[in-house]
Amino acid sequence: MKKFVTAVMLLSLLFTLIPSVSGAAAVAPKLYLNGKLLNSNAEPRYVGQSTLVPVRTVSEGLGFNVDWSDKIVNVSDGNNAIVLTINSKTAIVNDREVSLDAPAIADKGTTLVPLRFVSEQLGLNVVWDKLTQSVHLYQQDQPEVPTTPLPDPGTPGGGSDGSGGSPTDPNEGSGGTPGTTPGTGTNATLTAIDFDGLGSIYLSYGGDIGSIKTEVLHNPERIVFDLPNAAFAPLFTPGFNVNESSSLGEIVVDTHASLQKIRYSLYSDKPSTIRVVLDVTAETPVNVVREDGLIRLDVLAPTGPIVPPNTETPPANGIFKVVIDAGHGGKDPGAPAVNGRHEKEFNLAVALKVKALLDKEPKLKGYMTRANDTFIELDGRVKIANDLKADLFVSIHANRASSASVTGTETYYTRANSKEFANIMHKHLVTATGFKDRSVRTANFRVIKYTTMPAVLLEVGYLSNKSDTAALYTEAKQNRIAEEIVAAMKEYLKVK
């Protein structure tokens, strides 16, 4: 109750601040469903660590059935039903009691419910993007097809978790034949694993979990937690994105100084044991905090030297997937060049040259978002790369300023996991163009923000500048640029 009062006080403080703020900190998080922005008249808001949304957003935006009376909110999707009571930290999910981080609240006639809880209970994947203060919800109705069905959670599926050594470890992996059916001696069911984007991992469960076995393993550096006599709940979130049939899942983290990935699996079924593995880049202390129905793992700052992530481990078949995105196209011509041509032409010409070079590389496979003059929305480009589970993404653009004197090459990235690739790419690109080095920069361009693999956007040169343009439209310069783009990919991926 005290917490609630504080929250309300904080909220009222926020509200008094809002009118005087212009262009300052955004107070309400943005909501996206499957990549589309959800517009709502009433804003979502933060209460403590939780995002609360008006019930209208849940019903109109997310399409769930919602009805609410004085104190009670019912939310359902036809299969599952959630009953929330205003100001109560306990909810009822399909007749089962579940505890909440934040209760539903009523504020000035608006009823707000905890977004993550409601979404996850109804099968939506919730991803919090701290950088942009936005919440991404994904419908999981299509079952994920794993590219490499590996039963061992110790083997990364080709991500950037930095495990270079042999992943087989006698202490890890699947014991016996794990499945979704709970094994013998199950006293507890795990309903959710959440990462708050900062440093805390929340394991929510029903029932009893005895003492947790913790183990620190090296090479690669990781911390292992075994939850005895526990099984995954049927509605477990975020689900098993690595291998559904053997209950393997992972959450990739790129906002923490050390934590790279949270992996989980049903490690043993006799007795039923859940294993949670934290992949870290350096020795990192973790505090285990036990609460009723909740285990909190606080991942602190690393104490050991940070081992730089060993870029990419080769995927299972040894071939890296690389997506080349020729910017603009079709009805979107991009910037006009001083020679009367358009940016979309230049982008495609270079992208096709990169693709041709990649076709000669045995260890790289190139994919294009467009191979001719067609228009693709930005989200369409992102989807191509994410669906492929590509290893790298390169978006090719040319720049334009109002002033004709501006010249030079820029490389952009958004996410922390793309920085190293951006640095390597920029070095090569500047070599190829010979233009002024306008440095590696960060920006929230959509294609490099919402892709998940290391991604860069190249502004090769200025089409508003006469000499940049003259060079960029020659065959020889385009070939040089394509060569150096491929060289940068190979250097980053450590491919000879």
Added chain:
Amino acid sequence: MKRHITSRLAIVLCFVLLMVAAVGCGQKDEINNSTGAAGDPQTTPEPENQQPEQQKQQIKVYYTDEELTGLIEQTSEIVYENDTEKIEEAFKALQSSGSDGAMSLWEKVKLLSAKIENGAVTLDIELPDEARFGAPGEALALEAIQKTMFQLDEVASLDILVAGEKVDSLMGHETLDHPIVKP
């Protein structure tokens, strides 16, 4: 009967006065033009005879420099008679060149129409070739228009349409929300 009309007229007048008072409240920053109707004590209180009041406001307008290093804030005075005109004038200010070489990021954009309804601004624009920038220019242009529009108390959201269409991106790099909600 006559009495009836008089009382009705009184009610209407009360209403008009209330409205004027309410409008006045919302526009504290604005200075009445002294040459306007306010200076004439003989003005009859009938609405159709009232001259629309010309108002002025100092606003901040955002430009960039030649090298697109960031936004430059400058002050400009806009003159308008109603909210729609205020939006149009703010947009025009954004399109004019600033002082000391500050460059407009919206100069070449054509404004087809502007409207404001309950705080929701809709700008329908045309984006000719010469109005298009690379990724960093687009980012600055979007930041400039948001900062310029959202400083106005009347504006709660901004929807930018290109030839009437809700495009996913203005210039092919940044997301264009429909509408962009004031932070």
